[in-house]
Amino acid sequence: MISNFNLENFISTFVTKRPNSLLGDDFLKYKTELNSRINKKSVLVIGGAGTIGSSYIKAILKFNIKKLVVVDINENGLTELVRDLRSSTDYNIPEEFITYPVNFGDDVFEKIFGQHGPFEIVANFAAHKHVRSEKDIFSIEAMIENNVLRARKLLDLLLQFPPEHFFCVSTDKAANPVNIMGASKKLMEELIMAYSDSLPIKTARFANVAFSNGSLPLGFLERLSKLQPWSCPLGIRRFFVSPQESGELCLMASIMGESGDIFFPKLDEERDMIPFDQIALDLLKELGLTPDICQTEEEAKQKALLLKSDHSPLRPPAPSPPLSSYPIYFFGSDTSGEKSFEEFFTETEVLDNNSFINLGVVKNSKKRSIQEIDDIFDRLHKLFESKNVTKDAIIDILKEYLPNFDHLETGKGLDSKM
DSSP states (O other): GGGOOOOOHHHIIIIIISOTTTTTHHHHTTTHHHHHHHHHHHEETTTTTTTHHHEEEEEEHSOOOOEEEEEEEEOOHHHHHHHHTTTSSOOOOOOEEEOOOTTTHHHHHHHHHHHHOOOOEEEOOOOOOOOOGGHHHHHHHHHHIIIIIIIHHHHHHHHSOOOOOOOOOOOOGSSSSOSSHHHHHHHHHHHHHTTTTOOOOEEEEEEEEEEEETOOOHHHHHHHHOOEEEEEEEEEEEEEEEEHHHHHHHHHHHHHHOOOEEEEEOOOHHHHEEEEEHHHHHHHHHHEEEEEEEEEEEHHHHHHHHHHHTTTTTTTTSSOOOEEEEEEEEOOOOOOOOOOSSOOSSSSOOOOSSSSSSSSEEEOOOOOOHHHHHHHHHHHHHHHHOOOOOOHHHHHHHHOOOOHHHHHHHHOOOOOOO
């Protein structure tokens, strides 16, 4: 049953419903330019142990780069990245390939940059990506620090040694944001655009990455491995790309985009938007299981306990009954910042839908002055240093600078759910 499960095939069949990569045609179209701009270059990837960062690395290692330096705070993730790459025959790993488990906001990162740089290609994937990161003032401060304030420090460092290509990942939730994570990424977009006349900066808003680290679909497999119940929201539809497509999208944006460009995948709402509950049901069926739909979390947990007792290694030496059904609890989404739909651009943004086959580009993103950015940062720093900082005060500052930010507050967070 489960031993025959192929995750890549499941994603292409039931989630993206694309047998081939969305970016395949664009990579063929720009093959010559990509080879010219990537081969023999030195590359720095920040946040390279995550799903998108590691997929970007795998995409760029299909070319012949000169050096690769990867930085991430996840030491175990870096270890697995190295083992994965070294155990494969699919990648052109350069002789100089080094990973460092450090924070790109720390002083030691500047020493690493000085030792191994300058780099022709720099890509930053270090980010808080979860809506759940706005649970309180502490998690919000950490998120804004990582998504915005540290990015400023990196930009100032790059001004001293400008790369040929710089990419900093964004999110679809930056378009008309309703949560603080999306607002922080929109502020990040405006930050990097303030530098786009001095640095060759590109970014991308894209869909959910299917079965990415920390995602709900990957959580299904994690729960199954521990015989824990599944929990899934009803009616939440999202666009999805595969991990491979996420890396290829960011690579195409970083190398072929013009400074100030915001890339997004061309996806069709009717064809490509998939509800999480459908993924859950399809996944159960593919695993050879039928859904045992529960009315409460407690009921689901109790049924999972029965599964554990039936399949315990401490059972007498008799065959365990085959696993045929699995407890799952469906619920209506009621958490703060949960957008009911996805969008990659706003009505006021000018789009280029012709340069790429399956990618669109926002061409008129707002460019603030460095002085405006300094004013925003000064207010955020002063707020975080005060003893009276509140979530509402942070939201008020973000709303002042981001008129499209319409925060959705319900008083409930994802940490209260299974």
